[in-house]
Amino acid sequence: MSDDPTIERDEDFAAAEYVLGVLSAKDRRAAEQRLARDPAFANEVAFWEERLAGVAAGVTPAPAPERAWTRIEAALARGAQRQASRGVWDSLAFWRGFALAASALAAACLAGLIYVGSAVSPSPLLARLDAEGGKAGFVAAVNTGDGSLTVVPAALLAPAAQQAFELWLIPPGDKPHSLGLIDPARPVTIRVPKDLLKQVAREAVLAVSVEPPGGSPTGAPTGPVIANGKLASL
């Protein structure tokens, strides 16, 4: 590659080349992995970062539009909200962990938690919403005391871009009623509308359908049902 005897092995230059920015995506990942476990390499990267940063002095500053800060603030606010509400209820790993281990047990735990969480609650209801192949897609539990319904993803289901997941209540012999959109990535608690609360009972079916963003435009499911299950009491 070169007639210069001092230029020997690629790795001797990896730190400088990483900082300089000439590496391919693959070589950058390799450099970053080395950065994490090789202190000498990290020192070398720090050396070049400090010394070469001055090259950027030749770049003309450009004031960022005001909306840039607004977007950052909004993202921070969302993050803070997530942080504040993060408890065992919002820990997907927790839910997924036990939901996958044993869905029946999971549902019992979920209902138990709801029961414990609201001592005055009458018997909680729960449903395991099976996806194709009989695997649990979601686990749902209803606190009939306050009409809250918690839906927890139990499998990695992701809507395609431009699609959303909508939850439906189908009382025996009735048509589906929308309970709103749910999140395939984290537990969602829905307040069941008062006029539907009575129908959230044993034998009613909960189903999840694939819909356009924002939900079904017709008020009835329009896309395929990807998971469903019957409500039962604990």
Added chain:
Amino acid sequence: MDAEARRRELAAAIARVAGGDRAALKLVYDATSAKLFGILIRILSDRSEAEDVLQDVYLTVWQKADAFDAARASPMTWLIAIARNRAIDRLRSSAARRAEPIEAAGEVADPGASAVDWLQSEQERGRLELCLAELEAHQSAAIRAAFIDGLTYETLAARAGVPLGTMKSWIRRALIKLRACLTR
């Protein structure tokens, strides 16, 4: 306020960000976003992508401020490294998108024209300029183009119209000389 005091103030603001102080993040943003936005536009050649990455950069600052070690790096060096790394990763991941940068590589080599930049140590920059000046013109131009535009060896070689091996050799020899000069 002199440059050193402003740098200390910036480092102190980053330390406060580490403690979850949002007002401090705004201070950091106000002091540095124009510089970083300029760097991002330069690498990405696209203002709206640069805006996306700018958001990422300050969210990273928010999350990783506790990793900033004022004893080890100057605050601006740290911020520039975050911005460049994000931008270069974005550039590499959009391999299909190979827009020509706004300006040609040759035009980058204009260190004297830059205004006094309090964000970086005058002394260190002076040293760097001195060392870059000791390189051959094609070497220092390649180093500047690589750093400022975040281009791969392949693209740099294509732009300069030389074989890949030649470009690697230019830059690696330049790095050897720079290292010797910077640590002298």
